[in-house]
Amino acid sequence: MSAAPKTIPGAADRPFAFTAENQAEAERLIAKYPEGRTRSAVLPLLDLAQRQEGWVSRAVVEAVAKMAGVAPIMVWEVATFYTMYNLEPIGRFHIEVCTNLPCWLRGSEDVVRAARDVFGVDIGQTSADGLVTLSQAECLGACVNAPMAQIGDDYYEDLTYDRAKALFTAMKQGRTMHGGSQAGRRCSAPEGTLTTLTTDPTTPEGGRWIADSSPAAPGATADPR
Numbered sequence: 434m435s436a437a438p439k440t441i442p443g444a445a446d447r448p449f450a451f452t453a454e455n456q457a458e459a460e461r462l463i464a465k466y467p468e469g470r471t472r473s474a475v476l477p478l479l480d481l482a483q484r485q486e487g488w489v490s491r492a493v494v495e496a497v498a499k500m501a502g503v504a505p506i507m508v509w510e511v512a513t514f515y516t517m518y519n520l521e522p523i524g525r526f527h528i529e530v531c532t533n534l535p536c537w538l539r540g541s542e543d544v545v546r547a548a549r550d551v552f553g554v555d556i557g558q559t560s561a562d563g564l565v566t567l568s569q570a571e572c573l574g575a576c577v578n579a580p581m582a583q584i585g586d587d588y589y590e591d592l593t594y595d596r597a598k599a600l601f602t603a604m605k606q607g608r609t610m611h612g613g614s615q616a617g618r619r620c621s622a623p624e625g626t627l628t629t630l631t632t633d634p635t636t637p638e639g640g641r642w643i644a645d646s647s648p649a650a651p652g653a654t655a656d657p658r
Contacts, residue, residue, distance in 0.1 A: 447490075448492055449482065449490060449492035449495075450496065451481070451482070451496075452485060455482075455485055458481060459481055459500060462477045462478060462481070463478075463500060471500075471501050471502050472501050472502065472507065474501050475497060475503065475508055476511060478500060479497055479511065479512060479518055480517070482497060483518060483519065487522060487523060488520065488521060489512050489519060489520055494508045494512060516570070516571075523559060524560060524564050524565040524566040525564050526564060526584055526585065526604055527565070527566050527568065527584065527585065528548060528565055528566070528567050528582055528583075528584050528601075529568045529569070529570040529573070529582060529583045530544050530545055530548070530569055530582045531569075531570045531571070531572060531573045531575075531579070531580065531581055531583075532545070533570075533571050535572075535579045536572075536576070536580035536581060539579040539580045540580050540592075540593065540594070541579070541580040543580075543592075543593060543594035543597065544580050544582055544592050544594070545567070545569075547592075547595075547601055548565075548567050548597070549567075550598065551598060551601040551605060552564070552565050552601065552605065554566075554567045555567065556568065556569050564604075570583065573588065575588055575590050575621075577621040578590035578591050578614055582597070584610070584612075587613075588612055589610075589612055589613070589615060590614045590615065590616075590618075591615050591616035592615055593615075596616070
């Protein structure tokens with residue numbers, strides 16, 4: 434499932450310019466940094482450009498370099514290092530399946546198989562209709578709810594083959610998708626019945642204890658100082 438290494442796009446890219454709205458946002462981002470430190474705006478500027486274009490082209494890099502006041506090679510160093518930047522066009526939806534150890538042990542291969550069955554794509558491929566690009570990710574930090582995938586800005590967790598297939602089918606049909614646990618789990622609570630923290634710990638019934646000397650103790654008065 435290994436992805437191909439990133440390579441710098443060729444020069445035959447169409448010109449890039451921020452929309453009026455994004456230009457204003459880009460200027461706001463740059464203004465956050467002191468004079469002489471505008472290179473720090475490279476990451477958010479690349480993200481903004483990618484949200485507009487869908488990927489980071491050579492034209493995008495040159496435009497960002499000019500705005501940040503740095504050489505294009507410095508922007509390439511950023512774009513080729515961070516996996517969130519796409520150096521080639523991707524589909525309308527970018528499905529990034531975590532295939533690292535915790536997700537793999539919990540069945541990430543079934544998530545990839547579901548994408549293959551619904552969209553006819555494998556890791557590193559874009560569907561013929563341009564709807565989705567399927568990628569692998571190295572640990573997205575939601576190991577407790579493994580296996581999971583990131584689609585756009587949202588996490589989809591507790592996936593199985595059937596849940597992933599239902600999610601991808603909804604995507605293909607243009608139906609609403611809901612992020613988070615696909616098993617109905619609340620945040621990262623245990624599966625099934627809670628065995629701890631079954632009462633509110635901030636209440637007396639939940640075992641709250643307040644020292645007599647605490648300002649929060651019953652009958653305590655405010656410190657005159």
